[in-house]
Amino acid sequence: MEYENRPFYRDTWVEIDLDSISWNLARIKQQLPAETAVIAVVKANAYGHGDYRVAEAALKAGASLLAVAFLDEALTLRDKGIQAPILVLGATRARDARLAAVHHISLTVYEQEWLEEAAACLQPEDRLAVHLKVDTGMGRIGVRDGAELIVLEQLLRADSRFEFEGVYTHFSTADEPDPAYFEAQLALFQERLSLLSGKPKYIHCSNSAAALRYPAAHFNAVRIGIAMYGLAPSSTVEQEVPLPLREAFSLHSRLIHVKKLPKGEKVGYGAAYETAEEEWIGTLPIGYADGWIRRLQGQEVLINGRRAPLVGKICMDQCMVRLPGYTEPGTEVTLIGGQGAGRISVNEIADKLETINYEIPCLIGSRVPRIYKNANEPGCMICTPEDIILVDSAH
Ligand SMILES: Cc1ncc(COP(=O)(O)O)c(C=O)c1O
Numbered sequence: 001m002e003y004e005n006r007p008f009y010r011d012t013w014v015e016i017d018l019d020s021i022s023w024n025l026a027r028i029k030q031q032l033p034a035e036t037a038v039i040a041v042v043k044a045n046a047y048g049h050g051d052y053r054v055a056e057a058a059l060k061a062g063a064s065l066l067a068v069a070f071l072d073e074a075l076t077l078r079d080k081g082i083q084a085p086i087l088v089l090g091a092t093r094a095r096d097a098r099l100a101a102v103h104h105i106s107l108t109v110y111e112q113e114w115l116e117e118a119a120a121c122l123q124p125e126d127r128l129a130v131h132l133k134v135d136t137g138m139g140r141i142g143v144r145d146g147a148e149l150i151v152l153e154q155l156l157r158a159d160s161r162f163e164f165e166g167v168y169t170h171f172s173t174a175d176e177p178d179p180a181y182f183e184a185q186l187a188l189f190q191e192r193l194s195l196l197s198g199k200p201k202y203i204h205c206s207n208s209a210a211a212l213r214y215p216a217a218h219f220n221a222v223r224i225g226i227a228m229y230g231l232a233p234s235s236t237v238e239q240e241v242p243l244p245l246r247e248a249f250s251l252h253s254r255l256i257h258v259k260k261l262p263k264g265e266k267v268g269y270g271a272a273y274e275t276a277e278e279e280w281i282g283t284l285p286i287g288y289a290d291g292w293i294r295r296l297q298g299q300e301v302l303i304n305g306r307r308a309p310l311v312g313k314i315c316m317d318q319c320m321v322r323l324p325g326y327t328e329p330g331t332e333v334t335l336i337g338g339q340g341a342g343r344i345s346v347n348e349i350a351d352k353l354e355t356i357n358y359e360i361p362c363l364i365g366s367r368v369p370r371i372y373k374n375a376n377e378p379g380c381m382i383c384t385p386e387d388i389i390l391v392d393s394a395h
Contacts, residue, residue, distance in 0.1 A: 008369045011254035011330075012286045014361075015337070016049050018057040018374040020246035025061035025228050027243055032211065036218050038062060039087065039204060041225030042077070043069035048361030049229060049249055050370040052080040057374070058228060059084050065106075065202075067223055071096055074105040087131055087166070089223075091141055094118040101128040106165055108133045110143040115155045115162075122161045130156060131166035131202065134192045136185040138172045146195050153196055166202035167193065171217075175209035175234035182210070186217055209233040212241040231346055231357045247346055249361045250337025251292075251368070255303070255321075257283040258329050267320050268312025280323035284333055287317040291363035292335065299352055301333050305340020336360070 029038060040058035045051045055066050055077055066082065068074050069090040077086060087106040094117035100107050101122060106129035109115060122128060132152055135142025143149050156164040169189045173181045189205055203219035208227035210217045230247040232238035261281050267273040275281075284301075286292045294314045300307040301321055311322045321333070336344055350357040 010285050011256060012284070012290065012368055013252055014048075014364060014368050014370045015250045015252060016053065016370050016372050017246070017248045017250070018053060018372050020230050020248040021049070021054055021057045021228055022061040024230050024245050024248070025058055025063065025224065027245070028208075028211065028224055028227055029062050031243070032218060032222065035220065037064040037202065037204075037221040039065040039067050039202075039221055039223040040228060041067045041089075041207075041223050043067065043073060043089065043225075044362050045073075045366075047225060047229055047358065048364055050372065051077060052082065053370070053372045054228075055082050055084070063224075064221070071100055071105065071107075074100070075103060078103050078105070085129075095121055097121050097128055098123065098126060101126040101161075104129075106131055108141070109152065109156075110135070110141055112148065112151055112155065115152065119155075119159055119161070124161070126161050127163055128161060129163040129165040131168055131200075132156075132164070134167065134169045134189060136169045136171075136188040136192070136205075137181065138170050138185075140170070142169065146192060149192055150195055157197070164198075164200045166200050166204065166221075167196065168202070168204045168223075171205065171207060171210050174207055174213065174217075175237050177236050179214075182214070182217075186214075207233070209237045212237060212243065226358055229361070234356075247337070249346060251286075251335040251364060252337070253284045253286050253333045253335060255282040255323075255327060255329050255331045255333060256285050258323065258327055260326070266312075269315060270313055273312035273320075280326055281311070282321045282323050282327060282329075282331075282333075284319050284321060284335075285317065286335070286368070287315045287319055289316045289365070290368050291365045292319065293353070293363070295353055296349070299335075299349070300344065301335050302337075302339040302342040302344060303327060303331060303333050305342045307342060307344075 040063035042051050042055050046054035065085045067087045067089050071088050071092045074086045074088050092107050094114045097118035098121045109130045110133045133142040135144045156162045171182055171185050202221045204221035206217045206222040208224050211222035226233050230245040261275045261279050263275055263277045265275045288294050297314055300309050308321050310319050312320050346357045346360045349360050
């Protein structure tokens with residue numbers, strides 16, 4: 001691998017299967033009309049998967065645009081050589097509008113004052129692409145009032161330094177069984193669109209759930225996040241849209257120490273676990289500082305394809321596992337993903353933590369290096385864990 005060639009020395013890593021990301025996006029695209037543009041959502045370091053590599057894979061798989069939450073994330077992608085159009089979905093300070101224009105980064109706008117302040121910062125030669133964000137019921141950023149939307153459009157069209165590139169909204173319940181609120185949001189968006197004097201290049205409102213469930217909400221672009229990573233937005237969507245997605249994220253470690261403890265010995269902080277009999281206990285070099293948080297106490301991991309429970313409290317940098325018997329130090333342990341016949345899904349970890357699958361890969365921090373697998377691109381291939389020496393931990 002020819003980039004970011006810094007070795008790492010801890011036996012804990014995330015593997016990102018870029019082929020799965022491309023595969024997922026290709027499957028999703030198949031469900032959409034050919035003319036529908038895909039906006040690949042790579043905010044939050046591509047939901048913890050690694051922004052740059054995912055962006056590349058998504059673009060190769062046919063995404064037309066990338067979307068991030070903050071200008072900083074867009075600039076990071078530019079620094080890493082991504083030249084594709086990027087939309088910032090979140091709020092950007094008006095005084096940073098020029099920076100966005102210089103780097104050809106599209107911004108989300110929903111306030112007249114913002115446009116006026118940005119206009120004061122832009123130079124005559126600048127051109128800033130803007131997507132107007134309509135709040136149709138999410139209660140987050142976005143213009144709520146129809147009259148204000150009309151003013152925003154007029155201001156954009158009156159100043160040649162602005163390009164009215166898109167208009168969009170975001171659904172709050174597209175993944176839920178009851179469609180009523182979704183339908184109300186969609187109807188309001190359509191009503192707001194009718195107020196515009198002309199249509200911009202991109203009209204988009206669908207996240208993964210809406211894109212997969214509601215063709216009426218496609219317009220001419222959809223914003224795909226979670227499904228691209230191989231995860232269903234909710235169990236409702238999973239049951240309704242049987243799209244075979246492939247999870248791209250897996251988390252691995254190794255036994256760095258193995259010991260036999262007699263019955264009645266304590267393990268971990270608070271001496272919270274006591275061996276019920278003579279037990280083999282292994283130590284893993286991952287802890288809550290990596291996002292493997294204390295509430296994962298008792299979670300099972302895979303060793304030689306079989307499940308084994310974490311015992312004792314999870315420490316900042318380490319945790320302990322009860323082994324079925326003596327196991328060679330250095331043995332690979334899978335905390336998320338498949339190993340042999342076993343599999344621990346992202347959803348299993350989300351259920352354990354009583355949260356949504358989105359949160360899990362985001363939770364695994366930047367201290368854990370991301371390793372990229374891409375069978376079609378030899379230069380980017382990391383094959384077996386033994387080969388893992390060149391990594392991309394900076395993302
Ligand atoms: C504005 C916006 N659009 C699109 C998405 C992508 O949603 P999903 O990951 O459910 O596809 C998000 C994600 O939170 C978002 O905030």
